[in-house]
Amino acid sequence: MTTISYREAVREGIRAALAQDDRVFIMGEDIGEYGGCYAVTMGLLEEFGPERVRDTPLSESAFVGAGIGAALGGMLPIVEIMTVNFSLLALDQIVNTAAALQHMSGGQFNVPLVIRMTTGAGRQLAAQHSHSFDGWYAHIPGIRVVAPATVTDARWMMPTALADPDPVLIFEHGGLYNASGDLEDIGPVDLDHAAVRREGGDVTLITYGGTLPTAMSAADTLAADGIEAEVIDLRTLRPLDDATFVDSVRRTHRAVVVDEGWRSGSISAEVSARIMEQAFYELDAPVGRVAGKEVPTPYARHMEQAAIPGVDDVVAGVRAAMRGE
């Protein structure tokens, strides 16, 4: 086991794919000569050349759509959208074509496309660079939505995503790139199951991606007070692995969902609804939610921090659940 950064882990996943399969190529804005806005693709141009590491113009719709077309034409494209905020410019291609094409063509055309993007707030980038639309994309049938939270998932989700016959969206939280962790040499991981990141019998904390470290810190704080939280990393937002979190709730009888996205219509709402549908009579308290405040993310640090879930918010959410509130 080696310790590497999340950024290096993502890069290694891409690098290995490019090395192993000629059909794989990557394209996006400033991924080549610049080395990637978040330096994820640094060095890949030099190693694989401009045919397979393609700098694109600022044309999200065209290069995401070109990824769809290239996938239909037999390639295995990885499209990097610099951030989730800019993916809104490619929504037509993602929703109306990538996600819908197979069903509306009666099963004729599947789209083996991987789209990666940075997501999330917390870096004082203000309202247009801080969105958390991961759960929003999870609303759409026809695509798979994953959010690696650990370096091992950052490294090993990529080969599974590329082997998937259908579009896979990978959300990498910007706050994780510099985080280091132990890279397990376990090979491709499944994209179907949530993971229990910490075991505990008193309450289930359900989260994913950038808020996993927040939830883990909160669990440490709570443990000092004798409250053992089980922390579940959803890993995949579509399809949701209900079984893992519902099983946990059946044991702990309490659940708090932590989600950086805006509360209304969020993935936390979906998880909460599924717990209600499947484990209503097991609950000793209403399902709690610690979600992003419903406001365009402000720049000032103290204001931004007030808008997104922090450790104290999670601890408070769990204490409320323990009181049956």
Add this chain to the structure above:
Amino acid sequence: MNERELLRQMLRVRRFEERCVELYTQTKVRGFLHVYIGEEAVATGVMAALNDDDSVVATYREHGHALLRGMSARSVMAEMYGKLTGCSRGRGGSMHLFDKDLNFYGGNAIVGGGLPTAVGLALADKMQKRDRVTVCFFGEGAMAEGEFHESMNLAELWQLPVLFVCENNLYAMGTALRRSESETNLPMKAASYEMPAWSVDGMDVLAVADSARRAVDAVRGGGGPHFLEARTYRFRAHSMFDPERYRDKAEVEQWRERDPIDLLLAKLEVPDDELAALEEEIRVEVEDAVDFAENSPDEDVADLMTFVYSPSSTVAGRLS
């Protein structure tokens, strides 16, 4: 393709769609129905320039393109009926005709949405060193969309083997070209991306075929993307829900005098008995397609969730 065959194909598309309109009024065909009547020379001429393994991306006004590319009238008609035997199992309808075996990529009902796909298909061909051309059809309305400009730029920048064919019928639904474009010289827009671009009389199938042949040969020869504007006219309403308040009847009549089928007939001097035989052959094909669609089964509702994901995907079957 010889001139008689061009005539046959245009007539086939015309009669097929005239029947579709009847079936629509009989409520056999539902949803939106956009017919190509008046514009047949464009796709007929362009398709004649393609090889079998070339790729085609079209719009929601694509019954003609599908038939001309080799899809059977049965497959297209059954799709309009929403039947299991339709090319898309009845899931797509009039606007979403697809045929994988023919590299026919539909069937995109978002104006401008097909252009990026075409760019990507051409990129795949170039990267895999295949000798194919991708032809992308769209209306002049698409040229106001960002996806048009993004796609033109990317195709030219990467020198991709794609032919962009603008079917300029002068109206984006009900909005006249002059009311929606600050610059109505359409090839000039393409040329601003350094792309070879020119216009052709879209009512003259021989001119279209000639232009398309030159463009396709140039693209296949490594000349990068090309742009062709075909100046044409839609004789019928935009869809079946269009009172046509935006154009004069006199204008429509004026264009009808340049009906592409009549123009070719005038040139070819086809004997009456030969034309009658051709009409009869087409009538039989269309009626056979209608009978086939009428007698085809519906898709089983139990299969509603299939092909949201690939059958081999681990997601398949997990969602309700």
